[in-house]
Amino acid sequence: MSKLKRNERIGALVKILSDNPNKIFTLNHFTGIFDAAKSTISEDLVIVKKFMEQLQLGKVQTIPGASGGVKYIPFLNKKDTLEALNNICQKLKDKSRVIPGSFLFMSDIIYNPVYVRKMGEIFAAKFIDEDIDYVVTAETKGIPLALMTANSLNIPLVIVRSDNRVTEGSTVSINYVSGSTGKIQTMYISKRAIKNGANVLIIDDFMKAGGTAKGMVDLMKEFDANVKGIGVMIATKEPRDKLVDEYLSLITLEKVDLEEGIEIYPNENIF
Amino acid sequence: MSKLKRNERIGALVKILSDNPNKIFTLNHFTGIFDAAKSTISEDLVIVKKFMEQLQLGKVQTIPGASGGVKYIPFLNKKDTLEALNNICQKLKDKSRVIPGSFLFMSDIIYNPVYVRKMGEIFAAKFIDEDIDYVVTAETKGIPLALMTANSLNIPLVIVRSDNRVTEGSTVSINYVSGSTGKIQTMYISKRAIKNGANVLIIDDFMKAGGTAKGMVDLMKEFDANVKGIGVMIATKEPRDKLVDEYLSLITLEKVDLEEGIEIYPNENIF
Numbered sequence: 001m002s003k004l005k006r007n008e009r010i011g012a013l014v015k016i017l018s019d020n021p022n023k024i025f026t027l028n029h030f031t032g033i034f035d036a037a038k039s040t041i042s043e044d045l046v047i048v049k050k051f052m053e054q055l056q057l058g059k060v061q062t063i064p065g066a067s068g069g070v071k072y073i074p075f076l077n078k079k080d081t082l083e084a085l086n087n088i089c090q091k092l093k094d095k096s097r098v099i100p101g102s103f104l105f106m107s108d109i110i111y112n113p114v115y116v117r118k119m120g121e122i123f124a125a126k127f128i129d130e131d132i133d134y135v136v137t138a139e140t141k142g143i144p145l146a147l148m149t150a151n152s153l154n155i156p157l158v159i160v161r162s163d164n165r166v167t168e169g170s171t172v173s174i175n176y177v178s179g180s181t182g183k184i185q186t187m188y189i190s191k192r193a194i195k196n197g198a199n200v201l202i203i204d205d206f207m208k209a210g211g212t213a214k215g216m217v218d219l220m221k222e223f224d225a226n227v228k229g230i231g232v233m234i235a236t237k238e239p240r241d242k243l244v245d246e247y248l249s250l251i252t253l254e255k256v257d258l259e260e261g262i263e264i265y266p267n268e269n270i271f
Numbered sequence: 272m273s274k275l276k277r278n279e280r281i282g283a284l285v286k287i288l289s290d291n292p293n294k295i296f297t298l299n300h301f302t303g304i305f306d307a308a309k310s311t312i313s314e315d316l317v318i319v320k321k322f323m324e325q326l327q328l329g330k331v332q333t334i335p336g337a338s339g340g341v342k343y344i345p346f347l348n349k350k351d352t353l354e355a356l357n358n359i360c361q362k363l364k365d366k367s368r369v370i371p372g373s374f375l376f377m378s379d380i381i382y383n384p385v386y387v388r389k390m391g392e393i394f395a396a397k398f399i400d401e402d403i404d405y406v407v408t409a410e411t412k413g414i415p416l417a418l419m420t421a422n423s424l425n426i427p428l429v430i431v432r433s434d435n436r437v438t439e440g441s442t443v444s445i446n447y448v449s450g451s452t453g454k455i456q457t458m459y460i461s462k463r464a465i466k467n468g469a470n471v472l473i474i475d476d477f478m479k480a481g482g483t484a485k486g487m488v489d490l491m492k493e494f495d496a497n498v499k500g501i502g503v504m505i506a507t508k509e510p511r512d513k514l515v516d517e518y519l520s521l522i523t524l525e526k527v528d529l530e531e532g533i534e535i536y537p538n539e540n541i542f
Contacts, residue, residue: 007278008322014282015289015328033326051279055304057286099440107439107461111430113422140430141438143414151384151419159382159411167412168378169370190378 009034009044017048017072018058022128022154026069045070056080074152076125078271084118085250085266093262102256110205110233111144119250120148122270123203123231126248127153130228133198134158136220138187138212145233146203153201158193160216162186168193172222176215187215194223207232207249210242217244234264280305280315288319288343289329293399293425297340316341327351345423347396349542355389356521356537364533373527381476381504382415390521391419393541394474394502397519398424401499404469405429407491409458409483416504417474424472429464431487433457439464443493447486458486465494478503478520481513488515505535 030041049060056077097105137146138160150157168190202216235249254263301312320331327348368376408417409431421428439461506520525534
């Protein structure tokens with residue numbers, strides 16, 4: 001392979017770093033790939049860092065010391081983020097989405113990688129400093145969003161099941177009250193899923209009363225895990241008092257009414 | 272904003288293209304962002320194309336004509352791919368994973384974005400020319416892999432449910448025989464999920480007899496959809512005759528035996 005030029009090294013650095021968010025690469029890793037001196041790679045990284053911030057494409061962090069290196073972390077660009085969330089709200093306002101029971105059909109949005117990868121980056125950017133070990137979600141509708149959040153944080157996803165499945169091995173279960181229906185339900189998690197004392201981030205697609213989130217918080221106690229945050233795509237405005245105290249929702253759903261329409265908007269307090 | 276240098280433009284081009292796999296960008300899109308002439312962007316792209324291929328980081332395709340532009344598509348790097356699959360097999364060979372019933376505990380692998388994003392890229396690279404409209408999977412364990420495949424193809428994911436949920440609106444259901452247990456089960460899909468006559472790619476984590484895959488194939492007939500491919504992460508060696516004719520599996524599971532060990536290996540015929 002012929003030696004790479006600076007602009008080729010820079011392109012490759014951007015690709016490798018941004019494909020592996022929140023993963024630390026040593027400079028030696030790149031000297032090997034590019035057959036270039038450490039000082040050369042350092043200079044390359046200064047350039048990458050500068051234009052990535054200038055164009056708001058992400059943040060490149062240098063970690064000093066023996067275990068140091070460089071990593072890419074997603075960046076919360078306010079204009080882009082609001083535009084993306086407004087776009088989602090616009091789609092959700094379509095009255096043909098109203099399902100008997102005043103539910104909104106959302107599967108096409110919450111299963112679409114184009115939307116969930118953006119929202120996953122938002123959650124990752126918000127919780128990146130919390131030293132999270134696992135993203136936790138309850139099946140099924142929150143899984144795509146939770147996976148994309150885990151992807152941007154470069155950490156494993158844990159899925160809490162609504163049935164006890166043989167493939168999960170020994171499980172821990174908890175009963176919880178679904179805030180919306182008032183029914184008692186059970187959730188199950190594999191005993192092997194989470195290391196004791198870990199830091200977790202709970203992610204879900206939708207929060208009404210917060211029963212599912214509360215159930216996951218309680219389940220985490222079985223692992224002595226620390227819930228460092230709860231993030232949901234959409235929270236309803238009512239009831240105002242949810243079963244969990246603190247959570248971050250990207251979008252507020254105020255009203256679903258076939259006559260009067262659907263009131264839904266991004267939360268300004270994300271930033 | 273000061274004018275960008277060539278190496279800065281190249282870095283930004285790589286970031287924007289590879290963040291949006293399989294999405295066509297016009298050259299005008301970039302002339303706007305970079306405040307640069309079309310001919311300059313064209314020259315930049317020639318450089319990007321060359322080193323991305325040289326370093327096997329991906330493929331950058333130029334699409335001529337009025338609706339033309341440029342797009343990034345994932346590339347199947349044989350060495351990296353085999354290394355990644357071998358690494359997964361190595362982990363799965365651990366005897367402590369054997370669960371009563373000779374199942375293998377795999378949730379930590381199939382829910383981990385680091386593994387599923389690589390496997391999603393493999394499927395995307397294999398099926399990129401099939402003009403796929405939707406990736407389809409059945410809940411729950413295949414969702415992360417299917418989402419990452421959809422992400423690399425830049426198309427929506429559709430999740431077939433095992434229960435009839437109010438939030439899916441009107442559904443179409445089908446009964447199918449689980450090949451492994453012989454039990455009759457039902458799967459449900461939202462009527463709004465798939466446009467008539469669409470091209471679909473079915474993705475799942477595991478195939479034994481192929482009953483679930485066959486169920487999804489039958490369900491697709493209700494939408495006059497064309498099943499362009501079936502991809503599974505792991506297929507068991509036995510039974511050799513699956514209920515579906517053609518499928519691509521990344522890994523073969525030959526034996527799970529607490530005494531004799533676990534035989535599992537990547538499929539050479541992926542390439």
